[in-house]
Amino acid sequence: MSALDVTLRQVLEALAFAADEPVTPDQIAGVYAKVTGNRRPALADIEAAAGAANKVYTDAGIIFRLQHWAGGYCLSTTATVRDCLTEYLHTVRGRRLSRPLMETLAILAYRQPATKPEIDHIRGVDSDYTLRRLQEVGLADVVGRAETVGRPLLYGTTNAFLEEFGLGSLDQLPDLREIDELLADSPSAQEKARLILLEGSGPQAELDLE
């Protein structure tokens, strides 16, 4: 194969633009190595390339961003053009989840893999419906069976969950320990701390690029 003269950044942009789902660094590295004949780039190289691309976009006022979601890269618009797209598509992207769904999802996200009785116990109510609903919308799924008595089903979140919430991986979820510390304080301090925590969480950092 004739070696193509493309940069890693260009490969990354091309794949992120063309793919419907986030492209994994592994795929990007594979494609780059194959078309250029160069050695496979490391994870850090790809991260750097994405960072460089986003800096160019930001500086030039381009409304695209390379996002690191669900373990891969994809191209998204910025919040600046939100209204244009909403107007054009006649719809708001995605749906908000109801409180019961969000609660169940939060427990699932932090405790996975979790059984239904575990979730029921924490919420103090039956989670049969909410679990099924989360599965229906593709945010949760059965990930296995526990080795305990009765071998109950274990549930976890999906890649679609990470993408829906703008997370690169589960590690990027706000730390539960931070939440604990907030709760230890007085109600007013809690409110303040809650805001600080939310500002520090994943997608917000992406927004700051603008």
Next chain:
Amino acid sequence: MYRVRLKDFEGPLDLLLFLVRRDELDVMDIPIASITEEYLDYVQQVAELDLDRVGDFLYAAAMLIGLKARMLLPRPEVKEGEVEDPRLELVERLLEYERYKVAAESLTTMQSVRMELFTRGRASATDTELLQAHQFNNASTDALLKAFCGIVSQTKDTPQVRVRGPEITIAEQRAFILAVLAGTTGVRFSELIADKGSPFIVATFLATLEMAFQGIIALQLSGSGYDFGIRRLNEAVK
């Protein structure tokens, strides 16, 4: 004070947490008696309407009352001079629940931030296409199971012919017994029902009882206990 309804709460823990936080109580030292009272106030609003929905709330109410009772009783010492606080488990559950409630709030914020960003894959599809593709790509085991159940339930496995048993009334059987007895002094019940199905036997037995009660016939248990004789009483006695 503004009024909150029970349906605004996700469950008993949610309601309890609300009461504790609203009254700015110390979570580690919850006054069980007063909180139970307030809790029951809320639950009673709907308790009569929908037992299904408030089942979890009632369960927790029972737990609270049990807790209240245990607070009144002397408690065994765990270590020297230290007694176990029966409220500990409740407190732990409340705090655990609150953690995830806050976590859910931060997830909600993350989602709304993310909702402002559009990706090409999604933006290029129309709504229905998007929906279908989405469901197809994320086919969960649950969806698969549902599909299978749907297929199974659609196969026509119901019988096409319905068999109806003959209808036998007690009145008919009264006439039948009288007819049999007309030509003889007495008859065994086993002879009356020989080779008949259970509806016939049941109706005949009920007719027998009715007639015996009305003094038209007399019953006589045989030695075996598995049969009895039926004898027509004299017209004179009647």
